[in-house]
Amino acid sequence: MKYVSTRGSAAALDFQGVTLAGLASDGGLYVPQSWPRFTEGEIADMAGLPYAELAVRVMAPFVAGSLSEEELRDLCTRAYGSFAHDAVTPLVQFDQQHWLLELFHGPTLAFKDVALQLLGRLFEHFLSRSDDHLTIVGATSGDTGSAAIDAVAGRERIDIFMLHPEGRVSDVQRRQMTTVLAPNVHNIAIDGSFDDAQAMVKHMFVDPEMTGKYRITAVNSINWARLMAQVVYYFAAALQLGVPQRKIAFSVPTGNFGDVFAGYVAAQMGLPIERLVVATNINDILHRALSSGDYSAGAVTPTAAPSMDIQVSSNFERLLFDAGGRDGPALAEQMRGFETNSAMQLTNAQRQGAAGLFTSARANAAEMELAMAWAAQHCGEIIDPHTAIGLHAARHAQIDPAVPVVTLATAHPAKFGDAVEKATGQHPELPARMGDLFDREERYDRLPGTYDAVRDFVAGNATQSA
Ligand SMILES: Cc1ncc(COP(=O)(O)O)c(C=O)c1O
Numbered sequence: 036m037k038y039v040s041t042r043g044s045a046a047a048l049d050f051q052g053v054t055l056a057g058l059a060s061d062g063g064l065y066v067p068q069s070w071p072r073f074t075e076g077e078i079a080d081m082a083g084l085p086y087a088e089l090a091v092r093v094m095a096p097f098v099a100g101s102l103s104e105e106e107l108r109d110l111c112t113r114a115y116g117s118f119a120h121d122a123v124t125p126l127v128q129f130d131q132q133h134w135l136l137e138l139f140h141g142p143t144l145a146f147k148d149v150a151l152q153l154l155g156r157l158f159e160h161f162l163s164r165s166d167d168h169l170t171i172v173g174a175t176s177g178d179t180g181s182a183a184i185d186a187v188a189g190r191e192r193i194d195i196f197m198l199h200p201e202g203r204v205s206d207v208q209r210r211q212m213t214t215v216l217a218p219n220v221h222n223i224a225i226d227g228s229f230d231d232a233q234a235m236v237k238h239m240f241v242d243p244e245m246t247g248k249y250r251i252t253a254v255n256s257i258n259w260a261r262l263m264a265q266v267v268y269y270f271a272a273a274l275q276l277g278v279p280q281r282k283i284a285f286s287v288p289t290g291n292f293g294d295v296f297a298g299y300v301a302a303q304m305g306l307p308i309e310r311l312v313v314a315t316n317i318n319d320i321l322h323r324a325l326s327s328g329d330y331s332a333g334a335v336t337p338t339a340a341p342s343m344d345i346q347v348s349s350n351f352e353r354l355l356f357d358a359g360g361r362d363g364p365a366l367a368e369q370m371r372g373f374e375t376n377s378a379m380q381l382t383n384a385q386r387q388g389a390a391g392l393f394t395s396a397r398a399n400a401a402e403m404e405l406a407m408a409w410a411a412q413h414c415g416e417i418i419d420p421h422t423a424i425g426l427h428a429a430r431h432a433q434i435d436p437a438v439p440v441v442t443l444a445t446a447h448p449a450k451f452g453d454a455v456e457k458a459t460g461q462h463p464e465l466p467a468r469m470g471d472l473f474d475r476e477e478r479y480d481r482l483p484g485t486y487d488a489v490r491d492f493v494a495g496n497a498t499q500s501a
Pocket residue numbers: 145146177178179256288289290291292293294295342343421422445446
């Protein structure tokens with residue numbers, strides 16, 4: 036399998052190459068040269084497989100040429116063995132049409148663990164083939180940070196630098212990162228938003244001063260391997276609900292467009308998905324883009340769903356590339372315009388390409404709280420604010436009543452205890468293994484929100500590549 040950049044000028048790479056590269060050298064994102072596609076019979080044969088085995092079936096075409104099936108199986112077995120639920124991503128029924136896919140049973144209580152438990156092991160596996168050293172540079176609005184840190188803390192040939200927007204993540208989220216004291220972990224609170232942090236990270240990938248000295252890679256969903264691993268749970272949920280004999284829809288709380296793009300990939304691979312509902316909070320650039328073609332970013336407004344406080348959604352570029360006809364040079368031009376003006380209009384081809392599968396909805400604070408209260412009162416389910424935005428969108432999307440609609444539960448409610456208590460009157464408890472989180476020592480650095488400050492900090496603390 037070869038991967039090409041959405042901006043058309045970086046060299047095509049294999050799976051090992053894109054995993055270690057993170058972002059393409061032309062600033063684009065890697066996507067498979069073509070989508071592997073399963074037949075209906077092949078999908079039907081996957082029903083009932085344990086999660087790790089399903090992961091092997093779904094991901095095997097993407098890693099071909101870089102990993103043998105046995106290597107992939109070993110990595111998946113170890114990655115998914117770290118989850119607190121045997122089903123890894125269990126389904127819960129809300130009512131006749133609505134279901135919840137619980138993606139928060141990993142070590143750090145958010146959907147990010149599903150991919151990052153695998154990605155950490157992939158890094159280690161690929162590093163064992165060389166004597167190289169990796170420098171991970173990432174941005175987090177709260178959940179990617181802890182999941183990535185958990186996946187690589189203490190690994191000898193990896194340093195991780197994780198930027199979070201100071202004061203804009205929940206206390207649980209911050210402490211999950213800053214109480215990991217392993218010497219290879221560097222937490223940095225920046226004065227700015229997640230968008231500022233993400234822009235600095237992306238800049239570092241195209242800064243020759245840095246790429247010349249350090250082997251920089253990504254743990255954000257700009258790294259293809261993140262998305263690949265997230266495709267698996269769309270298959271897992273769909274197979275349990277009767278696919279391929281019927282269609283299915285998903286509602287996805289969305290920020291950086293990675294999770295829902297994984298659903299798009301599942302559809303390209305043959306999973307019969309009727310609709311993907313893109314659910315946003317009031318930072319609604321994706322809702323505006325999908326409903327009117329207006330992709331223009333304003334300032335980020337802090338909300339009670341902080342992990343979705345994002346206005347520049349990296350993975351949207353992958354959709355614009357694929358749905359818009361895969362014209363790399365034209366997309367590079369369009370993205371340069373966006374980077375200059377913070378605004379662009381989708382082309383007709385991009386809008387039509389997206390409209391076949393995606394709809395969108397936006398939830399404000401009151402709607403989010405109502406969804407949490409509804410889940411608690413009518414179904415006895417305590418859900419987190421991000422999941423509530425997905426549930427709101429799912430219940431308001433007009434989907435054929437015969438089609439099951441699965442809302443992705445992206446985080447454990449205890450990560451956002453105060454917001455949950457405000458909406459439901461109940462304060463969710465952290466799992467026992469994290470009971471002492473607020474007693475642990477914290478360590479992190481504070482930096483101004485400028486690229487130079489972050490670059491100098493990374494350069495002063497990272498190990499040069501071999
Ligand atoms: C809890 C939670 N829900 C939803 C999202 C949005 O997911 P994505 O960025 O893949 O769109 C995030 C962050 O990414 C998150 O941490």
